[in-house]
Structures are given as structure tokens and as C-alpha cells.
Amino acid sequence: MEEKIKSPWPGPAGLIPVTSGRADDANVINRHYLDHLMVEMRVIDSVEPDLTTEILGRKFSSPIMMPAFSHLNKVGKDGRKPMQAYAKAAKEMNLLNWVGMEPDSEYAAIADVGAPTVRIIKPFADHDIIRKQIAFAEAHGAFAVGIDVDHIAGRDGHFDIVDGQPLATVTSCDLKRYAESTPLPFIAKGVLSVADAVKAKDAGCKAIVVSHHHGRIPFGVPPTFILPDIKRALAGSGVAVFVDCGIDSGYDAYKALALGADAVAVGRGILSPLLKEGKDGVVKKVRRMNEQLKEMMMYTGIADTYSFDPTVIHHS
Numbered sequence: 001m002e003e004k005i006k007s008p009w010p011g012p013a014g015l016i017p018v019t020s021g022r023a024d025d026a027n028v029i030n031r032h033y034l035d036h037l038m039v040e041m042r043v044i045d046s047v048e049p050d051l052t053t054e055i056l057g058r059k060f061s062s063p064i065m066m067p068a069f070s071h072l073n074k075v076g077k078d079g080r081k082p083m084q085a086y087a088k089a090a091k092e093m094n095l096l097n098w099v100g101m102e103p104d105s106e107y108a109a110i111a112d113v114g115a116p117t118v119r120i121i122k123p124f125a126d127h128d129i130i131r132k133q134i135a136f137a138e139a140h141g142a143f144a145v146g147i148d149v150d151h152i153a154g155r156d157g158h159f160d161i162v163d164g165q166p167l168a169t170v171t172s173c174d175l176k177r178y179a180e181s182t183p184l185p186f187i188a189k190g191v192l193s194v195a196d197a198v199k200a201k202d203a204g205c206k207a208i209v210v211s212h213h214h215g216r217i218p219f220g221v222p223p224t225f226i227l228p229d230i231k232r233a234l235a236g237s238g239v240a241v242f243v244d245c246g247i248d249s250g251y252d253a254y255k256a257l258a259l260g261a262d263a264v265a266v267g268r269g270i271l272s273p274l275l276k277e278g279k280d281g282v283v284k285k286v287r288r289m290n291e292q293l294k295e296m297m298m299y300t301g302i303a304d305t306y307s308f309d310p311t312v313i314h315h316s
């Protein structure tokens with residue numbers, strides 16, 4: 001029997017994923033890996049860095065993005081809407097906002113906040129739902145759309161069912177059809193191999209998120225471990241490569257960016273400030289992360305977000 005793990009976050013048990021601490025937990029492997037990446041120092045001639053960056057053709061104030069969260073409005077106390085709160089933080093700070101599985105009405109309310117927003121749709125077995133949600137996102141001014149292709153298996157070895165909706169594999173053909181069906185950039189979220197990265201590129205995805213979706217796959221390799229291989233495989237393709245999982249500080253963000261990420265997304269790292277203080281908590285958290293990121297860039301002689309260099313990173 002699976003032992004119960006106490007959630008550090010408020011809300012109904014099971015709604016917000018918790019890192020178990022067990023050996024098979026990819027979150028644990030990821031944290032260990034990130035913490036064992038060391039950074040050499042290149043300070044002579046260093047300057048104060050500029051964090052502004054271009055993501056899929058638009059300028060943002062930082063390569064740190066909001067996470068593709070979902071369901072959080074159900075845990076918002078006193079009618080608070082955490083999904084809108086972090087979208088407001090994105091708008092205030094000029095960051096790229098992401099939204100995960102939300103019904104159209106909730107998606108519209110989040111999009112109405114006015115931050116450039118990526119809608120990540122579940123790999124529903126019913127392709128009609130996917131097509132309708134893509135069209136709805138287009139009509140509501142989405143910045144990009146995509147599918148979290150990694151959310152297929154449930155813990156029982158069958159296709160997962162979320163909110164009563166059966167999920168299914170996204171084939172290369174499906175991905176191509178979805179990418180071709182929309183004028184928006186299409187994103188495959190949950191890529192953790194060169195094989196899937198190349199399939200996403202061949203299907204016409206404009207970006208991938210190298211991620212194991214907070215440890216969906218047991219014993220999953222850390223995204224930053226597989227990232228350099230994926231970057232090599234996609235070199236010259238123009239496909240943007242984003243990374244998430246375990247990005248909790250500007251130092252974590254720096255390591256992923258140095259290893260080749262075009263941008264990174266925070267995840268559960270913003271949950272506590274978000275649920276406790278709403279938008280202001282998220283702004284504070286990301287400001288601190290930006291400071292840490294700039295600090296590391298100064299120590300390594302990286303002047304801007306286009307000049308990261310993987311040779312500063314060493315493995316202990």
C-alpha cells in the first residue's frame with residue numbers, strides 16, 4: 001500500500017502533488033542533480049547583466065516564466081483565485097504566463113487578466129475537446145497553445161482519467177495535425193528524451209518543455225541532465241527549448257539556462273507565496289529569483305540572456 005504523505009500546501013489532499021522523498025521519485029533525483037551542479041567563476045570584465053529576453057518572438061523582462069498550473073482556484077480561500085493571481089503577477093512583471101487544464105470559462109477569466117498566456121491542454125482521448133480548446137484559446141488571444149504529452153499513464157498502469165475525462169497517447173500524426181491546425185505556436189510539454197524532442201520538431205512544434213511534470217515518471221532523468229543532448233539534437237531547428245521541474249531559485253534557473261534552456265518555468269516553488277500572499281507573494285518570489293539569476297550571471301561573466309555558456313557548469 002502507498003503510504004500517505006503529508007502535504008505542505010493547503011487544500012484537499014491529492015490536489016497538489018507532493019514530493020514523496022522515496023528513491024523512485026523523480027523530484028528527489030532532480031533536486032539532488034541540480035544541487036550537485038557546480039559553477040566556475042569568470043569575474044574579470046564582468047558587467048551587470050540584462051535579463052530581458054525574447055520568447056517566441058516577444059520581449060519579456062526575464063527568462064523566468066509562470067508555471068502551467070491548474071485547479072488552484074478550488075483551493076483559493078475566501079473566494080480567492082490563485083490562477084488569476086499569478087497571471088496578474090505575470091502581467092505586472094512582463095513575464096510569460098502559462099495555464100494548464102482549465103475549462104474554457106476558467107481559461108477565459110485567466111486570459112482576461114491580460115498577460116500573454118500559453119494554454120496547455122490535456123491529451124484528452126476525445127480529440128474534439130482538444131480541437132475546441134485550441135479554437136477557444138485562439139479566440140481569447142492566447143500567446144501559444146500546447147499539450148502536456150507526458151500526462152498519459154495513471155498509477156494503475158492504465159491511461160489516466162482527470163476530472164472524469166479519459167486521457168490518451170498523442171501520436172506523431174496527432175501532434176502534426178494540431179500544430180498545423182492553428183496559427184499559434186504549438187508546444188509539446190513533457191519531453192524527456194531526444195526521441196520525443198525530434199518527433200515534436202518533425203511534427204511542427206515551435207517549442208518544447210523539457211520536463212517530467214513534477215515527477216510523473218518514476219526514476220525520471222532530471223530535465224537538466226537530458227537538456228544538453230536535446231539541444232544538440234535540435235540545433236539549428238529554431239525550436240525553442242524550455243525547462244521546468246524543481247526550479248525554485250535564481251540559481252536553479254541559472255543552471256538550466258546555462259545548460260541551454262531558452263527560458264525556464266517556476267513550479268511548486270511559487271505555491272506557498274501564491275497561496276499565502278497571492279499576486280504580491282509571486283512578484284516577491286520572482287523578483288528574488290531574478291536577483292539571484294543576475295548575481296550568478298555577474299559571477300560567470302554572462303552579460304545577457306543570449307550569452308549563456310554551458311562550460312561554466314561542472315558536475316560534482
Ligand SMILES: Cc1cc2nc3c(=O)[nH]c(=O)nc-3n(C[C@H](O)[C@H](O)[C@H](O)COP(=O)(O)O)c2cc1C
Pocket residue numbers: 015016017027067068069070071072099100101102120148189211212213214215244245246247265266267268269
Ligand atoms: C497544482 C498543479 C497543477 C498542475 N497542472 C498542470 C496541468 O494542468 N498541465 C500541465 O502541463 N502541468 C501541470 N502542472 C505541472 C507544472 O506545469 C510543472 O510541469 C511542474 O509543476 C514543474 O515541477 P515543479 O513543481 O517541481 O517545479 C501542475 C502542477 C501543479 C503543482
